[in-house]
Amino acid sequence: xxxxxxxxxxxxxxxxxxxxxxxxxxxxxxxxxxxxxxxxxxxxxxxxxxxxxxxxxxxxxxxxxxxxxxxxxxxxxxxxxxxxxxxxxxxxxxxxxxxxxxxxxxxxxxxxxxxxxxxxxxxxxxxxxxxxxxxxxxxxxxxxxxxxxxxxxxxxxxxxxxxxxxxxxxxxxxxxxxxxxxxxxxxxxxxxxxxxxxxxxxxxxxxxxxxxxxxxxxxxxxxxxxxxxxxxxxxxxxxxxxxxxxxxxxxxxxxxxxxxxxxxxxxxxxxxxxxxxxxxxxxxxxxxxxxxxxxxxxxxxxxxxxxxxxxxxxxxxxxxxxxxxxxxxxxx
Numbered sequence: 001x002x003x004x005x006x007x008x009x010x011x012x013x014x015x016x017x018x019x020x021x022x023x024x025x026x027x028x029x030x031x032x033x034x035x036x037x038x039x040x041x042x043x044x045x046x047x048x049x050x051x052x053x054x055x056x057x058x059x060x061x062x063x064x065x066x067x068x069x070x071x072x073x074x075x076x077x078x079x080x081x082x083x084x085x086x087x088x089x090x091x092x093x094x095x096x097x098x099x100x101x102x103x104x105x106x107x108x109x110x111x112x113x114x115x116x117x118x119x120x121x122x123x124x125x126x127x128x129x130x131x132x133x134x135x136x137x138x139x140x141x142x143x144x145x146x147x148x149x150x151x152x153x154x155x156x157x158x159x160x161x162x163x164x165x166x167x168x169x170x171x172x173x174x175x176x177x178x179x180x181x182x183x184x185x186x187x188x189x190x191x192x193x194x195x196x197x198x199x200x201x202x203x204x205x206x207x208x209x210x211x212x213x214x215x216x217x218x219x220x221x222x223x224x225x226x227x228x229x230x231x232x233x234x235x236x237x238x239x240x241x242x243x244x245x246x247x248x249x250x251x252x253x254x255x256x257x258x259x260x261x262x263x264x265x266x267x268x269x270x271x272x273x274x275x276x277x278x279x280x281x282x283x284x285x286x287x288x289x290x291x292x293x294x295x296x297x298x299x300x301x302x303x304x305x306x307x308x309x310x311x312x313x314x315x316x317x318x319x320x321x322x323x324x325x326x327x328x329x330x331x332x
Contacts, residue, residue, distance in 0.1 A: 003073045006221065007031045009059055009101055010078035012040035014159045015116070018214040019076065021046045026218055033057035033068040059097035065104045074112040074221050075105040077140075082129070082161070083274075083282045090132035098136040102143035112227065113147040114217055115140045119206075119232060119293050121151060127288040137230075145228060148220050150213070152233040153293050156312055157210030158319040163312070165280070167248050167323040170256050176249075177261040178202045178242045179289055197260050201240030204292040208235045209310040212302060219305045226305075233302055234295035236309045241289075251316055252323045263290060 006023060010016050011032035023030050024047030032054045034040045040054035057068040059079050069075050077098060081088050098115060105113045121133035140147050154162050170176060180202040213233055220226045239247065245258055261269075266286045274282040295301060302309050 005029045005031060005072045006074040006076060007033055007069050007072040008076045008078065009033045009057060009065075009068070010080070011076075012036075012043060012054070013078060014157065014161070015155060015210055015213055016078050017043065017046075017159075018157070018210050019078070019217055020052060022214045022218050023221075024048075024051055026222075028074075029053075031055055031068065031072065033065075059101055060092060062100050062104065065100050066107065069101075069104045069108045069110060072105075072108060072110050074114070075101065075108075075110050076114045076116075076217060076221075077101045078116045080116065080118070080133075083279055083285070084128075085277070090128050091135070094129075094132035094136040095139050099139035099143055102140040102147060106144045112221055112224075113140070113144045114220055115147050115149050117149050117151045119151045119153045119234070119295065120288065120291060125288075126290070128284050129288055148226050148228070149230045150216060150220070150233060151230065151299075152208050152213050153206040153235065153295065154208070155210050155213055156207045156315065160210070162207065163244075163248060163316055163320060166245060167252055167320050169280075170245075170248060170252060170254050171323055173256070175257045175259045176245050177266070178245065178258050179261050179263055179266045179286070180241075181263050181290070198242055198258075199260075201242035203289045204238050204240050204294055205244060206234035206238045206294040207244075207312050208233045208302075209312075209315055212307055212309055215307055216302060216305050219307065223305075230299050231301055231305070232295045232299045234309070236311050238292075238294050239312075247312065247316070248320065248323075251320045253325045254323075 006028050008016055011020050012034045020030050020043050030052045032040055032043055034054055037054040037056050044052050046052055055068055057064050059065055081093050084090055117137050118133050120130045121137055122130050123134045125131050137149055156163050178198055180199050216233060249256055267283055270281045270283045270286045273279050
């Protein structure tokens, strides 16, 4: 076994590419297990010659997974999907695939296993995604009791599918939806009756910077005391969906109209949008959005790993500039 060899499943993805760079800088030999090694060859430039090696792997194929972890001292599983499609089922990827990786890592004699889960993982959740994440955690712990599980909130960074998605939508549509269950309520204040259009502003998120997540994984691998623990990773501030959209509009100089959309209507929209090959919204995601995506407390997080979380406001200007309106660009 090579004590500095780590196998990363899903290493060419959003979080993976940041992790590969950090592990290579820390002196690890990085074996990147991906479905398309050719497409992942760009990762080779993140280390010295021969330090980063992409290999073909499918976490649903036990034999291939065993080959990918052979000789590795550590294994990291970052593979996950946000929606189901042809051959892509939550249970198959998040539970069965995770169990396959964990069992192979244990059989190969790996000292450490880091499994990427998600905040909101819950066997009782109405969301199939959240239930599958919880089932995956159980399967991993059963196969590899010393595994470390990380549960991040929404992860943001240059290649994210969160701030980028809403910023792109703001370019295409003059209105942006705020999904909420507390809209259109009549309230009373000092000025008399008032119609509350947005309620609490929709679901609440605690976005965490991708570089902080990658740093957390590196710290976990370097500290044996983190084995067998669950870490919840969140940024320094919580934002309602309305606040997220307002932040994006302020950064891009746009004046889109925010419109409250009740969850029942969002479900109807998702039923149609979910039929697309790459759906922007699914019914399962609407169910997930009914719960806040924040660190609840009671479990260690970035602070316990010695990491000071980075605020979204400090990072998103570096990559949302491409979505700025022509008017805003001309005045900068």
